[in-house]
Amino acid sequence: MQLSLGYRAVEILRQNIIKKQDVDEISAWLKKESLPVYSDEQIIQFLLACNSVVDATKKTIQTYGEISNSCNEIFSNKNVTRADLQKYLKVAEICVLPERTDDGCVVLFNRLVDTNYKNFELGAYFTILTMAIESALFEYPVNGLIIVIDVSGTTWKHMFCLRLDLIRIYSHFLQEGLPVRLRKVCLINSSPILDTFMTVLRPFTKSEVMEKVNTFKAGDIESFYEKCLPKRLLPLDYGGEMPSVKILHENQVEKFKTLGNYFDAEEKQRKLE
Numbered sequence: 006m007q008l009s010l011g012y013r014a015v016e017i018l019r020q021n022i023i024k025k026q027d028v029d030e031i032s033a034w035l036k037k038e039s040l041p042v043y044s045d046e047q048i049i050q051f052l053l054a055c056n057s058v059v060d061a062t063k064k065t066i067q068t069y070g071e072i073s074n075s076c077n078e079i080f081s082n083k084n085v086t087r088a089d090l091q092k093y094l095k096v097a098e099i100c101v102l103p104e105r106t107d108d109g110c111v112v113l114f115n116r117l118v119d120t121n122y123k124n125f126e127l128g129a130y131f132t133i134l135t136m137a138i139e140s141a142l143f144e145y146p147v148n149g150l151i152i153v154i155d156v157s158g159t160t161w162k163h164m165f166c167l168r169l170d171l172i173r174i175y176s177h178f179l180q181e182g183l184p185v186r187l188r189k190v191c192l193i194n195s196s197p198i199l200d201t202f203m204t205v206l207r208p209f210t211k212s213e214v215m216e217k218v219n220t221f222k223a224g225d226i227e228s229f230y231e232k233c234l235p236k237r238l239l240p241l242d243y244g245g246e247m248p249s250v251k252i253l254h255e256n257q258v259e260k261f262k263t264l265g266n267y268f269d270a271e272e273k274q275r276k277l278e
Contacts, residue, residue, distance in 0.1 A: 007044040008270055011144045014045035023049050027059050034063060041070065041274050050146055050184050069182040073275055076174050079131045083139075083268040085261040093129035095119065100253035101141045101260075104238055109148030110188055111141040112238060114250065117158030125166045131175045136268065140260050142185060143267060149188035151234065155243075157194035157223070159202070167205060176209035187217065191233040193243075195220045 018025050028048050035042055043051075043066070051069075055061040073080040084090070099115040106112065115134070117125070141147055179187055192199060199220060207215065221229045226244060230236045239245025240253060247253065272278075 007042055008047060008274055010046040012046065014049055017049050017146055023052050023057060027052055027057060030059055031062060041277060050142055053146055053148065054183065054185050065182060069184060070275055072174060072178045072182045078128045079171065079175065080135060081272055083132060083136050084265065085258065089126060089129045090133060093126055093133055094258055096124045098250050098254035099133055099137055100250065100257040101137055102238055103247050110151050111147045112151045112153060112234065113137055114153045116155035116250065120158040120160060122160060122162035122166055125163060127166055127168050127171050131171060136261055137257065140264055143264060147185045149186045151189045151191065153191045153193065155194050156192050156199055159198055161198055164201065172206065173209050180211055180214055189233060190218045191229065192220045193229055194223045
């Protein structure tokens with residue numbers, strides 16, 4: 006089965022940023038290899054993620070399917086009404102910012118609002134993060150992904166919530182299977198605990214990805230504006246012109262609800278059901 010997205014492939018092909026022959030080649034390859042038959046829109050997003058290199062795109066598509074199908078805890082049943090996801094959406098706020106950067110990157114913002122480590126669940130976090138990324142890809146092709154995390158609510162006790170099995174899987178997904186280029190990870194309001202978390206992540210993360218991580222201590226907001234994002238793109242509670250994080254989070258949850266059928270269809274497509 007093929008998925009319908011919020012735009013048509015012809016809109017992108019007219020811009021001459023993706024070649025129709027590359028889309029057709031990958032489409033034929035998917036059928037030959039008995040892989041999920043992706044729509045032209047999905048193939049275009051993978052090509053964008055791989056700078057239109059066909060062989061790299063094929064490898065990323067394979068890795069995307071292998072990783073997603075290997076971990077149901079993260080990638081299956083992306084239903085926002087699930088009890089664990091409902092609970093997590095009260096622990097943290099997550100949203101895709103309303104406007105993209107000038108070069109077409111989407112910005113994903115998240116922060117803890119409940120700092121009690123006992124309420125944090127890593128698997129649910131990775132599921133919600135995946136849903137947020139997919140909600141952005143649904144709307145229109147993405148030229149890159151910027152993740153912004155306010156880590157001010159993180160405590161030493163959150164170390165007990167880390168699961169190396171899930172960290173290994175999701176790190177692999179972000180680096181090798183994500184259908185969008187990861188441009189930057191910006192960690193704001195950092196503290197000494199962040200160094201410990203980064204030590205845990207380093208064995209699972211390529212050096213070129215670690216180079217994309219930017220950290221900013223409390224009070225370094227001007228540096229954050231300069232190095233990562235224009236001030237105007239941020240929520241108003243971070244000095245920007247967008248609505249507050251709370252409102253954007255509520256809007257994101259509603260978006261998850263409207264995409265319920267899409268999430269179900271994506272899983273069935275990926276699993277060849």
